[in-house]
Amino acid sequence: MRGPIAFEAETPLGFTVRCTAAYWEFISTIKHPVMAGRMADVIAALSDPDEIRQSRKDAGVLLFYQGGPPRWVCGVCRRDDGSGFLITAYPTDAIKAGETIWKKSR
Numbered sequence: 001m002r003g004p005i006a007f008e009a010e011t012p013l014g015f016t017v018r019c020t021a022a023y024w025e026f027i028s029t030i031k032h033p034v035m036a037g038r039m040a041d042v043i044a045a046l047s048d049p050d051e052i053r054q055s056r057k058d059a060g061v062l063l064f065y066q067g068g069p070p071r072w073v074c075g076v077c078r079r080d081d082g083s084g085f086l087i088t089a090y091p092t093d094a095i096k097a098g099e100t101i102w103k104k105s106r
Contacts, residue, residue, distance in 0.1 A: 007039060009046035009075075011064070011084070012102055017046050017077045019086040032090045038073070041066075042089040045075040053098040061087065065095050 006024040009017045019027075019042075028036045035042070045066035055061035055076075062084075064075040072095065076087040 007043050009043045011046055011052075012049065013052065013062075013079075015079055015082055015084050017075070017084040017086055023086065027086070027088055031088055034091060035089055038089075041073045042075045042086070045073045045089070046077070046086075048104075049075075049102070050104050051095065051100060052102040053096065054101050056096070056098045062101065063096060063098065065092075069093075 003020040003022045006019050006021040011017060024039060028038070045064045049064040049066050050068065050072075051065045053063045053065070055063060058078075060078050060080075062077055062079065064077070065072045067073050070093055071091050072093070073089065074092050075089045077084045078087055
């Protein structure tokens with residue numbers, strides 16, 4: 001990733017997820033405009049998720065969910081060599097199928 005960092009979030013799995021300012025701009029204006037102004041929600045989903053799942057399609061991709069019915073915020077990231085980068089983020093009304101990697105104790 002190149003350019004200024006918009007945020008870094010330490011996950012409960014012990015690695016940091018980064019996102020550049022330019023990539024956050026792309027996510028929040030082009031990919032999922034509904035996420036405009038919701039960077040703090042994505043950081044919270046990554047750093048204090050309710051559940052983390054492994055993607056069924058790509059074992060290297062993790063989905064971090066925070067919130068709960070009726071809406072969650074999902075931060076999707078890939079972990080490479082001890083650090084991670086944000087792939088996308090979006091609101092959702094359903095947690096995707098996949099193996100649960102981590103769950104917050106209640």
